[in-house]
Every structure is written in structure tokens, then in C-alpha cells.
Amino acid sequence: MKLACILLTASTLAAQVPYERIMNADREPGSWLTYSRNYLGQRFSPLAQITPANVAQLKVKWAYQFDVPNNEVSPIVADGVMYVTGPNRAAALDLKTGRELWRWRRTIPTDYQNIGFGRVNRGPAILGDQLFVATLDCYLVALDIKSGHERWSTQVADYKPGYSMTLAPLAYRDKVAVGISGGEAGIRGFVDAYDAKTGHRAWRFYTIPGPSEPGHDSWKTEAWRTGGGSTWVTGAYDPDANLLYWGVGNPGPDWNGDPRPGDNLYTCSLVALDGDTGKIRWHFQFTPHDTHDWDAAHVPVLFDATIRGQKRRVVANANRNAFYYVLDRENGQFLAGQAYSKQTWANGLDDSGRPMVIPGTEPSDEGTLVWPNLNGATVWFSPSYSPATSLFYVAVRETGATYFKREADYKPGTFFAGGGQRELPPDDVWGAIRALDATSGKLIWEFKLNSPPWSGVLSTAGGLVFSGTTEGNFFALDAKTGKPLWDFQAGGGIGANPISFSIGIQQHVAIAADRVLYVFGL
Amino acid sequence: MRWIFALVCVSCALAQTLTKESEPEPVGDPALGQKRFESQCALCHGQDGSGGRGPNLRRPKLDHASDDAALRKVISQGIQPEMPGAWQLSVHEVASVAAYVRQIGSLPAEPVAGNATHGAQVYKSKGCPNCHMIAGAGSGYGPELSDIGARRSVAFLRESVVAPETSVPDRFLMIEAVTTGGETVRGLRVNEDTFTIQIRDANGQYSSFRKSDLKELRKLTGKSPMPSYKDSLTQDDLTDLTAYLVGLRGKS
Numbered sequence: 001m002k003l004a005c006i007l008l009t010a011s012t013l014a015a016q017v018p019y020e021r022i023m024n025a026d027r028e029p030g031s032w033l034t035y036s037r038n039y040l041g042q043r044f045s046p047l048a049q050i051t052p053a054n055v056a057q058l059k060v061k062w063a064y065q066f067d068v069p070n071n072e073v074s075p076i077v078a079d080g081v082m083y084v085t086g087p088n089r090a091a092a093l094d095l096k097t098g099r100e101l102w103r104w105r106r107t108i109p110t111d112y113q114n115i116g117f118g119r120v121n122r123g124p125a126i127l128g129d130q131l132f133v134a135t136l137d138c139y140l141v142a143l144d145i146k147s148g149h150e151r152w153s154t155q156v157a158d159y160k161p162g163y164s165m166t167l168a169p170l171a172y173r174d175k176v177a178v179g180i181s182g183g184e185a186g187i188r189g190f191v192d193a194y195d196a197k198t199g200h201r202a203w204r205f206y207t208i209p210g211p212s213e214p215g216h217d218s219w220k221t222e223a224w225r226t227g228g229g230s231t232w233v234t235g236a237y238d239p240d241a242n243l244l245y246w247g248v249g250n251p252g253p254d255w256n257g258d259p260r261p262g263d264n265l266y267t268c269s270l271v272a273l274d275g276d277t278g279k280i281r282w283h284f285q286f287t288p289h290d291t292h293d294w295d296a297a298h299v300p301v302l303f304d305a306t307i308r309g310q311k312r313r314v315v316a317n318a319n320r321n322a323f324y325y326v327l328d329r330e331n332g333q334f335l336a337g338q339a340y341s342k343q344t345w346a347n348g349l350d351d352s353g354r355p356m357v358i359p360g361t362e363p364s365d366e367g368t369l370v371w372p373n374l375n376g377a378t379v380w381f382s383p384s385y386s387p388a389t390s391l392f393y394v395a396v397r398e399t400g401a402t403y404f405k406r407e408a409d410y411k412p413g414t415f416f417a418g419g420g421q422r423e424l425p426p427d428d429v430w431g432a433i434r435a436l437d438a439t440s441g442k443l444i445w446e447f448k449l450n451s452p453p454w455s456g457v458l459s460t461a462g463g464l465v466f467s468g469t470t471e472g473n474f475f476a477l478d479a480k481t482g483k484p485l486w487d488f489q490a491g492g493g494i495g496a497n498p499i500s501f502s503i504g505i506q507q508h509v510a511i512a513a514d515r516v517l518y519v520f521g522l
Numbered sequence: 523m524r525w526i527f528a529l530v531c532v533s534c535a536l537a538q539t540l541t542k543e544s545e546p547e548p549v550g551d552p553a554l555g556q557k558r559f560e561s562q563c564a565l566c567h568g569q570d571g572s573g574g575r576g577p578n579l580r581r582p583k584l585d586h587a588s589d590d591a592a593l594r595k596v597i598s599q600g601i602q603p604e605m606p607g608a609w610q611l612s613v614h615e616v617a618s619v620a621a622y623v624r625q626i627g628s629l630p631a632e633p634v635a636g637n638a639t640h641g642a643q644v645y646k647s648k649g650c651p652n653c654h655m656i657a658g659a660g661s662g663y664g665p666e667l668s669d670i671g672a673r674r675s676v677a678f679l680r681e682s683v684v685a686p687e688t689s690v691p692d693r694f695l696m697i698e699a700v701t702t703g704g705e706t707v708r709g710l711r712v713n714e715d716t717f718t719i720q721i722r723d724a725n726g727q728y729s730s731f732r733k734s735d736l737k738e739l740r741k742l743t744g745k746s747p748m749p750s751y752k753d754s755l756t757q758d759d760l761t762d763l764t765a766y767l768v769g770l771r772g773k774s
Contacts, residue, residue: 113606118566183564367569404569406560414610420564425572425692429745450716471715484734485716 017078017251019173023239027508030502032077034521035123035168037499040302041236043384045500048462050522055464055476055486057522061508062098064517071512072220073454074123074168074382074497076131081145082501082510083126084517085168086133087119094440095503098519102148104133104141112137115162115415116184116421122234122380122497123168125176127196132176136163139180140194141385151201156180162187172275175202179231183249183295186226186416191235191246193278194243203278205229207248207266215265215283223257223260226410229267233380236315238329242275243328245302245315251294253338253408254374255363256291256418263288268296270317272332274293281447282332287459288320291362292345292403293374294320301385301392306381306438307335309329318383318437320376323349324441338441340434341377345370363403363419373401374421376389381456382497384465387440389479392438393465397452398428426451433457433467433481445482456497458509466509468494474511474518490518548594548617555622558615562608571626572583576605582628582672582772593620628672634765636758641766644759648751653724656770663710663724664748665691680764683755687749696742697721699731707731728752 013427017033025031025038029046029251036043050058068086072173076083079103082093088108092101114136130151137159142151156178157163162185175193183189189207194200199286200297207229209215219227230249237244251260251267268287271280287294301316307326315329322343326336332351346355361370373396383394394402401421410419423429431449436442465477466483474494492514500509508521558566560569565578573579586601588652598616608616645651647705651660654667670679682689695711709723719739720730724747733739755763 089659113600113609114604115606269722402569404564405562406564407557408561411610414608415562415565417561417565420560420569421574422569427693427695427741448716450714469716471713473715473717475717484717489715489718 002230012341014182016129017365017441022127022171023344031079032075032499034076034172035074035125035234036236036299039172039237039239040449041299041382042301042303042387043299043382043456043458044386044458045458047460047502047507048501050460050464050509052464052478052485053461054522055110058476058486058488058509058520059522061489061503061519061521062115063519064093065516066517068119069515070118070120070495071514071517072120072122072496072515074499074511075510075517076126077122077499077501078126083122083124083131084146085133087121087122090124090131090133090143090148092145094274099350103302104140104143104148104150106135106137106139109137109159110449113162113413114164115182115413116417117164117166117181117232117451120166122166125169125171125510127171127176130196132169132171132196133401134167134169135176136164136166138163138165138180140165140169140176140199140214142196142199154194154199154201156192161185162414167232170234170237171196172237172239172244175275177235177244179233179235179246180232181230181232181392183230183232183252184254184415184417185413186228186252186410187230188225188227189231189249191227191231191244191278192352193275205271205273205278205280207271209243209265218263218265220261221259226252226416227260227264227267228254229327230295230297230384232295234299236300236302237275238302242285243281243329244273244275246271246273246302247296247298247300247317250290250293251393253274253416253418254291254293255420257289259408260289264290268294268297268321270300270315270327270332272329277495284325284327284332284334284353286323286325287321291405292321292370294376294381296320297380298378299382300302302329303387303438304340304383305390307439316385316392318378318392318436319353320372320379321345322372323355324392325353326439326441327353336440340394340441340443341369342371342400342434343377344400363405365405367402367404369400369402369423371400372397373423374403375399375452381454382493384457386459386479388461388463389435390438391435391444391459391479392436392441393433393457393459395453395455395457395467396432396434397429399424399452431469433477433482435465435479447477447482447484454493454495455511457498458498460500462507464497466500466511468496468498468511468513470494472497472513474513488518488520490514490516526771547590548613550614550617550619550621552618552622552625555618555620558611558619559622562611563619566605571623579623580626583667584623584627586733587595590620590624597623629675631671631771632676633766634676636761636765638762638765638769641762641764642754644763645766648654648754653748661726663722663726665694667767667770669770671768671770676764676768680760681729683760683763684750684752686746686750687736687744690744690746696745696747698738698740698742699729700738700740701731702737704737706711
């Protein structure tokens with residue numbers, strides 16, 4: 001009997017995670033097999049044991065301490081193991097106890113510079129018997145899920161001019177897609193896909209089109225060479241259409257648009273890429289010629305909805321620029337949109353979804369006060385879409401800033417920002433979890449937060465919404481009404497995405513809070 | 523053995539001092555420093571150095587830069603893991619950024635009329651130590667004043683004494699919490715999050731509340747627990763008190 005038990009455990013631990021398991025994520029609601037749980041970017045858990053009626057009984061079941069601060073990881077959970085990452089780090093944890101099964105480290109080069117962001121990592125990807133980790137010094141590494149030993153590592157870019165990687169890779173079919181950070185260092189951004197078995201690059205899509213490529217004429221000068229367009233947040237994937245959806249970051253220099261006249265494609269856009277070739281199918285630009293650092297650094301959220309009487313396959317985005325957008329995900333057509341947060345830079349969106357920009361809202365020598373601030377009305381932390389309520393949940397930052405324009409000289413590996421902001425006094429800014437009608441962006445309810453948040457949102461079939469605060473509160477709201485039902489002081493600021501999964505047959509919720517990962521259960 | 527070790531240390535220290543003295547201190551140009559700061563540092567520290575993702579630098583003491591040499595080192599080498607080093611800046615540029623950071627962090631000593639020694643007596647006789655600490659003496663209810671002269675101008679300090687509510691610092695907030703039992707707790711906000719608030723009253727007593735348990739939570743923005751001394755100080759006493767406060771520049 002004991003032997004049988006050991007054999008069973010061993011075979012469970014050795015189980016593989018083929019593409020079909022990730023594609024059919026709803027068949028195993030107790031797992032969390034890709035960044036947003038499903039390819040559609042929804043960060044919704046079909047688990048329903050934890051409900052508004054019992055959520056107040058949640059207790060810490062175990063905790064795991066990282067050796068670095070400010071952890072932003074969204075773990076992967078498969079076959080009794082939780083996989084976590086940090087900057088150039090990964091570990092496999094026993095799901096029952098949190099004890100380490102293995103750990104992996106890669107030395108951060110002493111001359112590595114993180115230009116414009118923290119030394120963080122947002123999570124791994126899993127496919128087959130490999131775990132994929134993107135490193136700060138721009139390597140994509142495949143680890144054996146059983147031992148943590150390296151199978152292969154591939155250099156994605158040279159970190160010295162300012163390229164870096166903080167995102168969770170996206171593993172789909174037989175490939176692993178990654179994006180790049182460095183939008184404050186004058187990089188030329190791209191999305192890459194690599195063969196999961198060999199680590200060889202399958203394709204690259206440059207977010208800044210070169211000469212002779214469509215979209216290049218949106219750059220009137222040579223500025224495209226240092227045009228930015230980072231891709232630092234994990235995209236979404238439509239398995240039926242074999243299309244990747246990926247957000248593109250700001251143009252460079254950030255706050256001084258003078259050297260780069262034009263719309264600056266495909267910065268501040270959503271792009272739809274062919275999964276096999278990386279060829280662009282369509283794009284939608286949220287903020288043409290951005291001068292406020294409003295990257296489209298968001299997980300695109302895919303769902304099906306009826307809009308004006310017509311069934312549509314859509315992609316939704318609550319953008320850093322304070323507008324919510326619903327697009328047809330087959331062709332990028334603008335279907336609906338409206339502001340979901342205070343903004344003072346546009347008189348709304350026109351019929352094509354282009355913002356009607358208010359003159360005089362650009363950064364200036366003496367400073368220009370604009371809402372939202374450079375971090376945006378929301379940013380990299382994930383929103384959530386619940387098929388149970390048809391609501392789109394987003395953590396919102398209600399803060400403006402005085403934007404300044406300054407000179408920008410490009411020197412590889414240094415800030416190429418052209419200005420900055422002065423923030424508002426701390427008691428003048430706040431935050432909220434907002435539930436929006438997913439098809440229009442109309443506000444359904446709001447739960448106010450003491451300060452602008454850095455935590456993502458999880459919704460569950462149990463009727464709950466989980467999120468966290470900068471002051472360390474991890475909390476649950478009623479998904480229908482926004483009523484607060486439970487909160488826990490984690491002892492450190494939360495800047496991560498929650499997940500939900502099962503240990504055995506019991507539903508649990510996990511969140512990273514600064515140096516500690518907490519796992520809660522009933 | 524220990525004695526030999528101590529001797530070695532002393533000679534090391536001497537050698538370091540000698541090396542230091544043989545290299546001239548780089549002299550920075552604050553105007554150039556401001557230009558470099560605004561293009562290379564402002565993204566995190568704010569356009570005027572008042573902070574953002576990175577800490578506020580408009581203060582006389584910086585945690586990672588005890589002296590100018592340490593400040594230059596922080597600027598050129600960064601602080602692992604959060605702050606990148608500005609290795610691309612020349613020695614002169616680094617010194618210039620350092621000079622600018624010192625300039626915004628500390629006000630130059632202004633000449634001020636008045637008798638600081640008498641001002642110290644006024645400070646005591648008017649009961650200021652009942653709410654403020656200077657160099658470890660006094661009570662900690664109000665702001666600590668040991669280096670207030672390096673942080674605030676003469677005009678600002680004078681105004682704070684006669685009209686305290688014009689100078690309430692950021693994050694310094696008077697709170698009135700009304701419990702469901704009808705009791706009102708008045709004090710300074712120590713900490714606040716979405717669900718709870720902690721308050722310290724004038725006696726140093728802490729209260730902690732869940733916001734949902736309160737009948738009312740009043741934020742007295744712009745209010746100060748400090749009374750105005752407009753009518754209780756002569757002009758000469760006010761000038762002397764200001765001279766005393768301006769002279770408080772912290773430990774050297």
C-alpha cells in the first residue's frame with residue numbers, strides 16, 4: 001500500500017503538461033497552467049468552494065519566503081507542484097507544504113542595469129516537461145520541471161543597451177513567446193517566439209516597423225531606430241484563430257515627442273500576430289504619438305459577447321490612458337469604449353476609437369498637470385473577466401501628475417526619457433477596484449482603495465473578486481456588488497497577481513506580498 | 523595579537539586619509555547637475571527631486587549618502603538592486619548632480635536677525651518641548667526639529683509659529699474618529715490603509731480602528747494640533763525663536 005502510494009505520487013509529479021491541457025484549462029480548474037490561467041487572458045477561476053458565505057473563514061495554510069523584495073510573481077500550479085520565479089530565479093514548491101523541491105539561479109551580471117523598472121519577474125510558463133523563465137539579462141531559459149536543471153538557454157537580446165525581461169513567457173502549441181523591456185532606454189521593441197524543444201528562435205516581430213515595412217511612414221525621421229515599443233507584459237492567445245495578442249509600450253523618448261513626429265506605430269498599440277510566423281494581422285493604436293508614457297502594457301482579455309445585437313469575438317483592454325476599449329479580435333475594429341477613470345487629456349474617442357486629444361496637454365518646460373499620471377489609470381497588473389457575471393474587473397489608480405518635457409540625448413544603456421513627472425500630494429490620490437460592463441466599459445460598481453494599487457485582480461466562479469493594496473491588505477469582494485467580505489494584512493505591499501487552485505480537492509488562493517507568498521484556504 | 527591588528531587598522535585608516543587628501547575633491551556645477559538630474563534621475567526621483575518611485579531627495583540627510591563622496595558613489599554606481607548607476611556620466615557630471623542634490627536637500631544658512639540663545643529660552647518657556655523633540659529632548663507628538671533649519675527657510679519657520687496651519691507637512695493629518703458608541707478619538711494619523719486606521723493622541727496613546735466599525739471618520743485636512751503663537755509672542759521673542767530654529771541643522 002505504501003509502495004503504491006509512492007508510485008502514484010511519483011507518476012503524478014512526473015506528469016507532463018502538453019499544449020492540449022493548457023488549451024482545455026477549464027477541464028482541470030484546480031490547476032493554473034498559464035499566466036492568466038487560460039489563454040484568453042481572463043484570470044478567472046472556475047473553482048467555487050470559496051464563496052461570499054464562507055470567505056471570511058480563509059486562513060493562511062502556508063507561506064514561502066523569497067530572498068528578494070517586491071515580488072510580482074503569478075505562479076504556475078500543475079500536478080501537485082507550484083512553480084514560482086523571481087529576478088533570475090525559479091523554484092518548485094510542494095503544493096501541500098510550500099517546501100522547496102528544487103531551486104534555480106542565474107547570476108545577474110554586475111554591469112546589468114534595470115533602466116526604468118524594478119528587478120522583478122512576473123512568473124514562469126510551463127509546456128511539456130519544461131518550465132520557461134525570462135531573465136533580466138535577456139535569456140529565455142528552459143528548465144526540467146522535475147529537477148530544475150537547465151535544458152537550454154537562448155539569448156533573446158543584449159542587455160547592455162537597455163533590453164531586459166521581467167515578464168512571464170507565454171507557451172503555446174510548440175512555441176514560447178516573450179516580449180522585452182527597455183522603453184526608457186531607446187530600444188527597438190519586439191515580440192519573439194522560440195521552439196520549445198530546441199530554444200531556436202522561430203520568428204521575431206519588430207514593434208517599430210523598419211523602412212519598407214507598413215507603418216514605417218508613421219515615423220517621419222530617423223527616430224524609429226530608438227523608438228521604444230517595449231512588449232513587457234504577457235500577451236493572450238486565441239487557439240482557434242492561432243493569433244497572439246500583445247500590448248506594445250511607449251515611444252522613446254517618453255515625454256519629449258519633438259524628435260519623433262507622427263503616430264509612431266506600433267507604440268501604445270495592441271497587435272495581433274500569427275502564431276506560426278509572427279506576421280502582423282492587425283493593430284489598434286490606443287494613444288497615437290504618446291507623450292505620457294502610456295504603454296499598452298496590459299494583458300489583452302478575450303471573450304465572446306453580444307454587442308448591438310451581434311455576436312462578436314472580442315478583445316477588451318482597460319488602458320493606461322484611462323479609456324476602456326472593446327475591439328473585434330478578428331480584425332481590430334473598434335466596437336465600444338469610454339473612460340473608466342479620471343482623465344483630462346482627451347474629449348473622448350471618435351467613431352474609430354481614436355482619442356480626440358485636448359490641445360496643450362503635452363508635457364512642457366514649465367509642467368502640465370494631466371490625469372492620469374505616467375503609471376496610468378492601470379498598468380501591468382492583470383484585470384479579470386468573469387464569464388459568470390460578464391463583468392470586467394480592474395484595479396484603478398486615480399492620480400494625475402505634472403509632466404515636464406526635457407532634452408533627450410540617446411546614449412546606449414542610459415535613460416532616454418526626455419522629462420518626467422511631479423506627483424500629487426499623497427492624500428490627493430486614491431484607487432479603486434471597478435467592475436465594468438465588459439461590452440461597454442460602463443461602471444457597475446466600485447470599491448474605493450486608500451491609495452493607488454499595484455495589485456492585479458482575480459475573479460472566481462464562487463462569486464468573489466480578490467485583489468491587494470499597496471499597504472498590504474489582501475482582500476475579497478462580492479463579485480456582484482463590490483461589498484468587502486474579508487481582508488488580511490500581509491505585512492508588505494502587494495504588487496502581484498492573485499491565483500486560485502486546488503490542493504487535493506480544496507480550493508486555495510495565493511498572492512505574493514513583498515517578500516512572502518501566502519497560500520490561503522478554508 | 524589584537525594590538526597588532528589594531529595598529530594595522532590605524533595605518534590603513536591613515537593610508538586612506540592620505541590617499542583621499544592627495545586627490546582633490548571634484549567640484550560640481552549645480553546648474554549642469556540639474557540638467558543631468560532632470561534627464562537621468564527624475565523618472566524615479568521626480569522632476570524636482572521630491573520623490574516618486576524613488577525616495578524624496580529634498581532633505582538634508584540621505585540614507586545611502588552620509589557624505590558627498592558617498593553621494594557621488596551612489597550616483598555613479600547605483601544601489602543594488604533598485605537604482606541603476608549613472609556610469610555614463612563623467613566625474614564632473616557626477617559631482618554636478620551631487621551638488622544639485624545637496625542644493626535641493628538643504629537650504630543654505632541664511633543670515634537671520636535675533637538672539638538664538640534667547641530664542642532657546644523662549645522655546646522652553648512657551649512649552650514647545652511638550653510636543654516637539656530636539657536632539658532627544660522633549661515629546662514626540664509633533665515633528666522632530668533637530669535639523670529643521672536645514673529643511674525650512676527663515677520665512678517659513680516664522681510663519682509656522684504664528685500660523686501653523688499654513689505649514690502642515692504631507693502625510694501629517696489630524697483625525698477625528700467617532701465610534702459607534704459615540705466616543706470621539708482625536709489625534710494624528712499614524713498609519714492608514716483601506717480597511718484600518720491607527721491614531722496617536724496628544725498623550726501618546728495609540729488607537730486602532732477598523733474603518734467599518736466607525737460611525738464617522740473625519741480627516742481634518744489642513745488642521746494642526748499646534749496653537750498659533752501670534753498673540754503670545756512679542757515680535758522680538760518671535761525673531762529670537764526663529765533664529766534658534768534656523769540654527770538647528772542636525773548633527774554635523
